[in-house]
Every structure is written in C-alpha cells, then in structure tokens.
Amino acid sequence: xxxxxxxxxxxxxxxxxxxxxxxxxxxxxxxxxxxxxxxxxxxxxxxxxxxxxxxxxxxxxxxxxxxxxxxxxxxxxxxxxxxxxxxxxxxxxxxxxxxxxxxxxxxxxxxxxxxxxxxxxxxxxxxxxxxxxxxxxxxxxxxxxxxxxxxxxxxxxxxxxxxxxxxxxxxxxxxxxxxxxxxxxxxxxxxxxxxxxxxxxxxx
Numbered sequence: 342x343x344x345x346x347x348x349x350x351x352x353x354x355x356x357x358x359x360x361x362x363x364x365x366x367x368x369x370x371x372x373x374x375x376x377x378x379x380x381x382x383x384x385x386x387x388x389x390x391x392x393x394x395x396x397x398x399x400x401x402x403x404x405x406x407x408x409x410x411x412x413x414x415x416x417x418x419x420x421x422x423x424x425x426x427x428x429x430x431x432x433x434x435x436x437x438x439x440x441x442x443x444x445x446x447x448x449x450x451x452x453x454x455x456x457x458x459x460x461x462x463x464x465x466x467x468x469x470x471x472x473x474x475x476x477x478x479x480x481x482x483x484x485x486x487x488x489x490x491x492x493x494x495x496x497x498x499x500x501x502x503x504x505x506x507x508x509x510x511x512x513x514x515x516x517x518x519x520x521x522x523x524x525x526x527x528x529x530x531x532x533x534x535x536x537x538x539x540x541x542x543x544x545x
Contacts, residue, residue: 391429397438400428409449410536410544413525419445419498434511441467441504447496449523455516458486458508460496465504467496488513493521 400423407417419442426436441447450470461483469476469484472492478484486494498504517528525544527536536544 395425395428397423397425400425400438408534408536409525413449413523416446416449419443420447432512434509437508439506439508441465441496441498441506443498443501443503445498445504447508449520449525450493450495451518451520452491452493453486453488453510453516453518455488455513456511457488458494458510460484460509461507463505463507465498465502465506466500467498467504467506470495470497488516491519493519 402421402423406420406422407414409417421440421442423438424435425438426434439447447467462478462480464480467478469478471494476484478496484494486492496504496506514532515529517526519526524538525536526539527534529535538544
C-alpha cells in the first residue's frame with residue numbers, strides 16, 4: 342500500500358512437499374479507500390483489514406471540502422484535508438494531513454465543548470488566531486486546544502507559500518461548537534454535524 346505502481350505479485354514455493362501460492366496486491370494509496378472492497382473481493386475476502394502503512398500525501402483528499410453551510414463553505418477554498426485516521430479505521434480520534442494554499446484558512450474561528458484538538462506544523466508559516474490574538478507559527482511548532490475553554494481558534498495562511506500541518510482531534514460524542522465571529526453554531530446528532538444560526542434557526 343502506498344505503492345508507486347499498482348499490480349499483483351504471485352509467489353509459489355514448496356513447503357514440506359506441498360506447493361504454496363501467495364498473492365500480493367499492490368494498491369496505490371490514493372485508491373485504497375475507494376477500491377478496497379473491490380480488491381478484497383478479488384482476493385476472496387470480505388472488507389478485509391486496513392493497510393499497515395500508507396504514504397500520507399498519496400491518500401485521497403476528502404471529496405467534500407467542507408461541512409459548513411453557505412456562505413461559510415465557500416470561505417474554505419484553498420483548504421485540502423486528507424483523512425489519515427479514516428484510512429486505518431481509527432474510532433476514537435481523527436488525524437488529518439491538511440494543506441492551506443496561499444491566503445486560505447483552516448476553519449472559521451471555533452471552540453469545541455467536548456473534543457480536544459491538536460495541530461503540528463510541517464511546512465510554511467501559518468498564523469494562529471485565538472482569544473490571545475495572532476501568533477506566528479512555523480515548521481516544528483505545535484498547539485493544543487482543550488475542550489470547553491470557549492477559546493476560539495483557527496489557522497490562517499497569510500503568506501504566498503503553501504502551509505501543511507497535521508491536525509488531531511478526538512471523537513467524543515455529544516460535541517457542540519461555538520463560532521465567536523460568525524452567525525453559526527453546530528452540534529453532533531447521531532454522528533453528523535447539524536448547523537444553525539445563533540438564534541437556533543437551522544441552515545437549509
């Protein structure tokens with residue numbers, strides 16, 4: 342998995358007088374999530390196990406760039422997330438490899454009630470916005486955001502260069518989110534985000 346070339350390798354050897362065949366399937370990491378059932382059917386299995394390892398940058402980006410309703414979803418242009426944790430079937434926390442193009446933002450400034458978050462900068466010079474103001478970051482810098490503090494946060498790429506970082510968040514049920522600078526609130530219902538205006542009116 343994470344192969345440069347996709348293909349099938351068959352090996353045959355004799356073990357104590359019996360012929361043994363083994364098939365190896367080299368599937369590109371970018372195709373793993375969409376073609377895993379197909380490949381496992383070919384191998385004679387069910388859904389099968391997740392990969393042992395992948396090349397992170399080859400994991401396919403999320404097909405839906407943002408869960409926000411409009412007009413906020415369009416504000417996320419230039420942000421690309423690769424859900425690394427989902428590739429391995431992680432249930433208790435998520436890991437994203439996130440890329441911000443020049444002048445893009447990570448999210449609306451927000452704060453979770455139940456879920457902790459953590460970011461680690463790999464490339465570029467993002468600016469972290471919190472209640473404390475703006476904090477410049479660079480490669481090797483990290484920041485954590487405890488749940489229930491009410492301290493809204495986000496990253497901005499105010500440079501002409503790309504920013505790449507890892508973001509980690511737990512998946513505690515019953516989470517809700519406040520957005521101090523926008524007419525928006527969110528909560529999870531049956532594992533899905535539901536968005537509303539601050540007066541409680543749902544977004545269409």
